[in-house]
Amino acid sequence: MVDEKFRKFLEAQTRRSPLRISEDKVSWEDRDRRLLSPPSDFLESVYLGKELQNTVVMERSVAAMLQHRLTELEKENDSLRKSAKILKIVIAVVAAATAIVILWGL
């Protein structure tokens, strides 16, 4: 038995953050999420060069952001490595061609 005022509270909360419900799935849209937890000093150490404390507490969203950034950096690293490889081959081909042309001329 749910109290009427409690039901009103639940309904008000649902109106604010509606759910999409199917038989085996519940989903919702996440918008306007304000971070109210205490700031982690980890980001300050990364961006402002401040010294880290012994223990670093990090919010899940901050960890997710760092994970995302690391993945992006890894991808960028891979593509740069590929470019460097191609450029090395091009340079080698050009150098070889130049050497052949010079030798041919002699």
Next chain:
Amino acid sequence: MDLEREVKSRFVGNEEAIRIMVLNQLHPRSTTLIRAPRGVGKSTLMLLMLKGLCGDDLVIVSGASEVKRGEVLGRLHIPSLEKEGVERVLLAAFVKAKGKGLDEVNRLNPYTTANIHHLMQFGEVWAYGQRTRVEDYTLVANENPMDATSFVHSPPFYDRFDTCLFLSSLTLNEKFQLQGLLDKYGQDLVDSMPQVLSFEELNEARKEVAHVDLDPDLTGCINLLVRDFQACIREKERSEVKPPTLCEGCHFIRDICGSIREPLSERATVALMHLVKAAVWLYGKCDLEEVFRICLWVLPHRVTLVRTRNLLADFQDLLERERVKMEDRNFRREWPLLNELVKGFNSAAYRLAKDAAVEDISFAEELVKMEDKWVQEGILTREETLTTQMGWRMPVHRRVL
């Protein structure tokens, strides 16, 4: 607003405490406790508020002087007894006055305190076998907890105070302001305080405040906040062993409940409701931030923390954790999920709710009650429930039978 302005124009600093004190006057039988070290202005603030509301209709009982029963409750009318053999009670001025002040409550003897406790609890006094109903009033008390010559009063007595205002000493700049005020008002701040509104006008305002309808979100937030400061999966209210020993090995050891030794009473909810209604009536709105600000003046004197270094700072930390918890609840959509489950069992919603309940005791309590119902209806088996899977022992008396 006028009252707040008049008090602030005679009392330096502590603006937030004065604002809360004014809000607290807007419900019947209002009680305020002021706690501060000596010489910070406890008595002055008490007198300013009482004068502003009641004019000369105020009586102060001082714990620092000898207080007799007759001065607080009443005394026998001897001529009536001698001539007519009738026991007539002459009520004390303190009982009849609209404005009641208790100076240095910590020095009041236990007998006087017990009588005042009864007055605050039931709105009546007993003297010589006669019961007298006390009309609406406003009561302001003050105490210095550091005072060595103190009686230790019981927690239920302090619980009867709607708010407890902690005053801080004046900063350098504020000391100059105080000297300016003393010069302006001829060294007597209290005498210069006018009666800002009559008690009848105050009663009218109190009636209007009582009829304010609160938003379901605000009511929910207040109830949830108080519940988070009470809830314990191991029932600390009934347990002989108290935190931190009780919390050893508990799943929720890092939660707010693990920092509270003696939980809040339901009077905390009532006091918070009164203040939030007063804020809505006076300012036209009250948001979650305001509720958290008000909490700091309503909750600390009602609970005992496991470890206290600085009560207000410790409490501010707890409230900050509570705020993060509320945000996490919104993020997990706990209440919309529960709303869905109230309508009927849904396995997907139940799975998510179960995940959330593992980290939220107040939410778990609600879910467990519903699980009991589903087990009885054959929708779930006992083995599938949260209590079985987490090894929690929910009290039998809370179960849905």
